[in-house]
Amino acid sequence: MKQTELKGIICPILTPMNADESINVEELRIQVDRMIDNGIHGIFPFGTNGEGYILSAKEKQLVLETVVDQCNGRVPIYAGTGAISTKETIEQSKMAQELGVDVLSIITPSFAAASQEELYVHYKTVAEAVETPIVLYNIPARTGNALSPGTIGRLAEIENIIGAKDSSGNFSNILGYIGAGQKKTDGNFYTLSGNDQLIIWTLLAGGTGGIAGCANVYPHTMASIYDLFMEGKVEEAKKVNESIQSFRDCFKYGNPNTIVKTATRLLGYNVGSCRAPFNQVPEEGIEAIKRVLAENKEKGMH
Structure with a gap:
């Protein structure tokens, strides 16, 4: 199994x-270089911001081949390979493994309600089918299924399940994941925040970083949260983490990943729109995004 530390600010890169x-x-190649040049610590295709939920298997392979080639080993690559069925999740995970990614990020199955035992067996079966390290991905607001800290603790005992990303927005859940992961007997277990606002607090609690959608808009700013923290400049890191709030306030105007992609486009990058039907932002939202981008540029955020 590859030895990969899950740490820093990982960008769930847009799919232009x-x-x-x-x-x-x-x-896409331009965006990979932009992220790395601005200090991002990992690239994650097919997160929510990468629209993995709406891409075909063939498109995912194209995106992943491109990212792996352009990245060329400069930072770790996390591939989102989760699907509703265990069978398809294994297929996608093997495809990503063959392309040489560093980590598999596997979201919980969605739509149909799953028990904790079903989730445990699902992840255990996938883990046994691949050798690549796995990070569990909890985002119950989007999938309808939540991984409990107890299930995280059980899954952490599987050798190649090495971490979890929590996007519930519930900090007590992150604390539960950190506590459950500390019980891993054969190595480290890493907990990442999937909520951009909670990155510094996750680091302070013993987590190791975050997968941050806002990094598509502000890669340098987001990466500096982790860098400042590691330098012991905690108060500065807190202020940087707080600085993204005005942009996050724009999320009320649409789907968050639609807002992120729209903002990236308004910065002058040819990333296009999100795939229909998830591509609408009202005019007042566009104006609000433009205003926030201008204000934050004045502050030196980029």
């Missing part, structure tokens, strides 16, 4: 699209 909704491979 052309006007016909095909993948814009050239722009």
Whole structure:
């Protein structure tokens, strides 16, 4: 198994699209370089911001091949390979493993309600089918299924399940994950915040970083939260983490990943729109995003 530390600010990179909704491979390469040049510590295709929920298997392979090639080993690559069925999750995980990714990020199954035992067996079965390290991905507001800290503790005992990302927005849940992971007997277990606002607090509690959608808009700013923390500049890191709140306030105007992609486009990058139907932002939302981007540029955020 690859030895990979899950740490720092990982960007769930956007999937740039052309006007016909095909993948814009050239722009994807530009975005990979932009993230790395601004200090991002890992690249994560097919997160919520990468629209993994709406891409075909063939498109995912194209995106992943492009990211792996462009990244060229400069930072770890986390591939979102979760699907509703165990069978498809294994297929996607093996595809990503063959392409040489460093970590598999596996979201909980969605739509149909799953018991904790069903979730445990699902992840255990996938883990036994691959050798690549796995980070569990909890985002119950989107999937309808939540991984309890107790289930995290059981799964942490499986050798290649090495971490969890919590996007519930519930800090007590993150604390539960950190506590459960400390029981892993054969090595480290890493807990990452999936909520951008909670990154510094997760680090202070013993977590190791975050997977941050806002990094697509402010890669340098987001990466500096972790860098400042590691330098012992905790108060500065807190202030930087707080600085993204004005942008996050724009999320009320639409789907958060639609707002993130719209903002990236308004910065001048040819990332296109989110795939329909999840691509609408009202005019007042566009104006609010433009205003916040201008204000934050004045503050030096980028």
